[in-house]
Amino acid sequence: GAGSVANTPEAGDVEYLAPVTIGGQTVNMDFDSGSSDLWVFNTQLSLNTLSGHMAYNPAQSSTFQLLPGSTFSISYGDGSGAAGNVGTDTVNIGGATVTGQAIELATDVSTSFVTDTQSTGLIGLAFSKLNTVKPVQQKTFFDNALATLPEPVFTADLRHNAAGTYEFGAIDSTKFSGPLAWTPVNTTSGFWQFTSQAFAVGGGAPSTSVPGGQAIADTGTTLMLADQSVVDGYYSQVQGAVNNATVGGVTFPCSATLPDLQIDVGGTMATVRGDDINFAPVDQTGTTCFGGLQATTVQPQIYGDIFFKSNFVAFNGGNNSLGVAPH
Numbered sequence: 001g002a003g004s005v006a007n008t009p010e011a012g013d014v015e016y017l018a019p020v021t022i023g024g025q026t027v028n029m030d031f032d033s034g035s036s037d038l039w040v041f042n043t044q045l046s047l048n049t050l051s052g053h054m055a056y057n058p059a060q061s062s063t064f065q066l067l068p069g070s071t072f073s074i075s076y077g078d079g080s081g082a083a084g085n086v087g088t089d090t091v092n093i094g095g096a097t098v099t100g101q102a103i104e105l106a107t108d109v110s111t112s113f114v115t116d117t118q119s120t121g122l123i124g125l126a127f128s129k130l131n132t133v134k135p136v137q138q139k140t141f142f143d144n145a146l147a148t149l150p151e152p153v154f155t156a157d158l159r160h161n162a163a164g165t166y167e168f169g170a171i172d173s174t175k176f177s178g179p180l181a182w183t184p185v186n187t188t189s190g191f192w193q194f195t196s197q198a199f200a201v202g203g204g205a206p207s208t209s210v211p212g213g214q215a216i217a218d219t220g221t222t223l224m225l226a227d228q229s230v231v232d233g234y235y236s237q238v239q240g241a242v243n244n245a246t247v248g249g250v251t252f253p254c255s256a257t258l259p260d261l262q263i264d265v266g267g268t269m270a271t272v273r274g275d276d277i278n279f280a281p282v283d284q285t286g287t288t289c290f291g292g293l294q295a296t297t298v299q300p301q302i303y304g305d306i307f308f309k310s311n312f313v314a315f316n317g318g319n320n321s322l323g324v325a326p327h
């Protein structure tokens with residue numbers, strides 16, 4: 001059946017956590033449409049590493065089975081990572097249930113995960129071809145659930161500083177306004193990748209040629225990382241915006257009024273609210289603020305939580321497409 005869980009932004013909307021029940025044990029996890037491993041803090045880790053965290057205890061699960069000889073090792077674009085061994089167990093997310101789901105048990109996690117005590121790990125929702133388990137690659141929860149879901153979809157409803165929803169198997173049309181604009185997804189990269197070739201600022205004339213012109217929908221990335229041409233075009237309309245090498249990106253006066261950004265999603269222009277592009281102050285004085293839109297020099301562009309706060313997104317694993325609508 002379908003399943004729906006509330007998600008909660010961590011402080012500053014840095015990441016969005018939601019409850020996942022593994023072998024009867026409910027833990028909060030980071031739902032990540034930009035990766036494809038489900039890994040958890042667990043009782044194999046040292047007490048120091050586990051301090052403050054919830055942990056999955058396979059010994060307490062009557063349905064856990066080790067996958068002998070299987071290991072995983074994942075590293076993310078921000079330099080963080082985890083590695084360990086693997087088993088299977090029953091996973092239930094708001095009622096959507098998979099038996100025999102690969103559960104990757106970290107025996108090593110990088111510092112940023114240790115300090116993020118509210119998160120018990122990640123649930124990857126990109127395509128299974130990116131899964132890192134060896135010698136036999138494993139499937140994501142969504143892949144395993146596809147055949148039994150009423151509809152082959154999951155949806156992300158992320159909000160600024162407020163609870164939202166992750167749903168599997170149904171599209172709740174009360175969560176967005178107007179029709180969903182659907183775009184085909186190119187699964188070659190293993191990401192939810194689509195064409196994004198134009199942008200406009202504050203309702204102005206659209207640009208027409210963003211180099212590379214590809215983007216991925218990635219709930220596991222906090223910001224929105226776009227081509228330099230988009231970043232330059234946008235911040236040229238923001239008084240006092242500067243590229244601040246010290247803090248590592250574009251900043252502007254916190255008092256600035258930020259225009260909306262219109263961005264191409266497979267031929268339909270989606271709007272990112274200017275308010276959501278004012279991400280956070282860079283210091284205690286609250287004078288200078290850090291932009292939620294920043295540049296990436298690599299392709300594809302990464303449309304993270306900043307994009308999702310203005311747009312409800314449906315991920316269709318039946319026909320590999322993305323549906324987007326304002327919310």
Ligand SMILES: N#Cc1c(N)n[nH]c1N1CCCC1
Nearest residue numbers: 032034076077078080220221
């Ligand atoms: N970097 C990065 C990244 C990404 N592009 N999607 N998810 C990511 N992470 C999940 C946990 C840490 C980073």
